Amino acid sequence: MTASCERWCALSDRATLGEALSLEEQGFLTDHVSECRPCAAEARAFAALSTALSEPSALHEPLALGDDSGSGQVRKLLRRAGSGLRARSTRLGVGALCVTLALGLLARRELTPKQELSASARVTFTSGAVEVDGEKARLDEALSVDNRLNVHAGRACLTFDSDIKTCLTGESVARIAELASARTLELRAGRVLASLAPQAAGRSFAIETSAGSVFAKGTLFAVEITATGATEVRLYQGTLLLRTRDGRELILHAREQASLGGALAARPLSDASNPEDTALAALTRLDSTRGATVLTVNATPAGSRVSLDGQALGEAPVSALVTDGRRLTVEHAGFAPVSERLWLDSTPSIARSYELVPLAALPLAANGALHEHASEPSADAQPAPTPRGGEGSGTGPASSAAETSSRARPAELLTRARALRASGRYREAAAVYRQLVSSYPRSDEARVSWVSLGELSLSELGDAEAALSCFESYLRGGGSLSQEARYGKIRALGKLHRVAEERAAIERFLVDYPKSVQSGSLRAKLESL
Amino acid sequence: MNAQKPKDHLELVALAAAGDAAARAALIARLQPRVRTVALAILGNRVDAEDATQSILIEILNSAAGFRGESLLGWADRIAARTAMRHARQRRVRATQSEPHADLDTLGRTGVDSFPEHEIPRPLVQYLAALPEARRVVLVLKHVMDYSIDEIAELTQTSPNTVKDRLLHAREQMRRLIRRDLSLSVAKRGGLS
Known part of the structure; x- marks a missing residue:
């Protein structure tokens, strides 16, 4: 296996575990799979798995290995992608980020110029206040030349045909300038990030500003009109x-940036992980399948943040095209978050309205059923998600009031601590964890809390001493979280530069958990010590 | 049936729970293909999957009274996954009893090494069957059913780290098998031309 293949495999594994990848890493996944047959075969295998529930035949069809013998499956997968039947794979922000990218790329490569002749543009995502020609933008509605998009606040995405995704940030204004072979978006203010696959012969995409034009054939780039009126171009993948306006030209390569106007010169990208560009790039990966279900989410209080499968969409109200089975989460600091998995059953549109409940107002809950109390879905919404547990199982026979009370208190504290942590109030969460371990030191909840508090102290509060103490407290009694606690202890020792102890802890960990998910990185760490 | 809304689902399942024959038949017709896919993916062979499918459908009908109007497919998926996993466990116990010295890490897999080369390209289910049961279950729950790591940990009653570990090993094993088959495929084509 080549070094590139090893990197591709490692990145796709990371994506499967839900780790965020940088723009460069995402670009690598796309680029590599287009030129590597083994990795493409692997991508197709996992893509096919993700279609199995909607297309059971996927399990029985021969896997396309990249030679002629399996090309039928590729075409079938591509048809599913085009028709939107590939619902599950398109929602895989998970392991199949790479798969989705790979399929997207393959799909684009299979498109013929004839298939692409009818140029179109649609609004495929909005959050905040977005208007088209002065009226509230409607999702999946076709746009025409001269339609003007105004993103007053939030973000919005336009999709040209099926393979050019553009997302704009708040305070952006753009106009559809051309919808022929050279599809063109005029940016009058703000920022746009564009993601497009290699275009068929004779097709291109351009962004125009008052300073000039940016032409792309297949790339990921951002164009921003700064406060001074200058046009900045940042290129993450491909070439531009x-x-x-005065006819000077410049070829820009990956990881370079330039200003249109003035001295036209390329310079290295100053910030390869620009947060706003990264957020916009994530939005370009949202589903944009024509005819997909339109999801609209409203929530109070104002400023409630909406995410799908962990991907931030912005503040409510949010409208997005979605496919079956994605997890919707709404949260706001100081309020209990709500989360549910969306099952659409071919519904053309669904709406959700939530009234988040302040954490302080939460009733006692022995079973952690926070979401049931927190959500107030609208009349057309499905009921709130059920607490985890067996299907059809109730909460069991009621025990005595005293027993319930004595059990509820640590459970309530644990629920409260988790909710605070989920809403980003780390110090308050830590305080509740501490209250729990000091008030109910022998409870199961307190045992678990030592590890949670250790992680919180280490990862969010920057207090390695406290973290070490927490992990050691847990390890004194041992339990099912010993592996996590020992790994946390190693990281805490590392932060405290207690090298000898860190080395010893790693060596013991590797003896006890030689095949664990952390073992690879710990072996590398051991060599570097 | 696909266009049914949650309220319709609630009514359908309620009728099925009350013993309405037509509703029970409709519910089974609606869920059977999906349930069979889950069973096949988790168990790795058709015979066991057919048995498990019957058990899952019975379990769904028996649990219908507890359906609270949440997503029908999500509710059915959880029952299907749990029941199929129970079948896998029972199969493993039987195998352990008949082969008391078998290696636990290899139990529950067909052994792709024994697959004839002329079957390349192979159906995906053969790759799944080649994985040890514990890894296959995690891979299916993640890649086919799209559960989160935490959800899988809860379903399999293991820690999230164990789930991650099994998932990465399963992916690595699939990766090796696919690459090996690709090499064999290329060699075969080269030999024929």
């Missing part, structure tokens, strides 16, 4: 042609 920049042309100023």
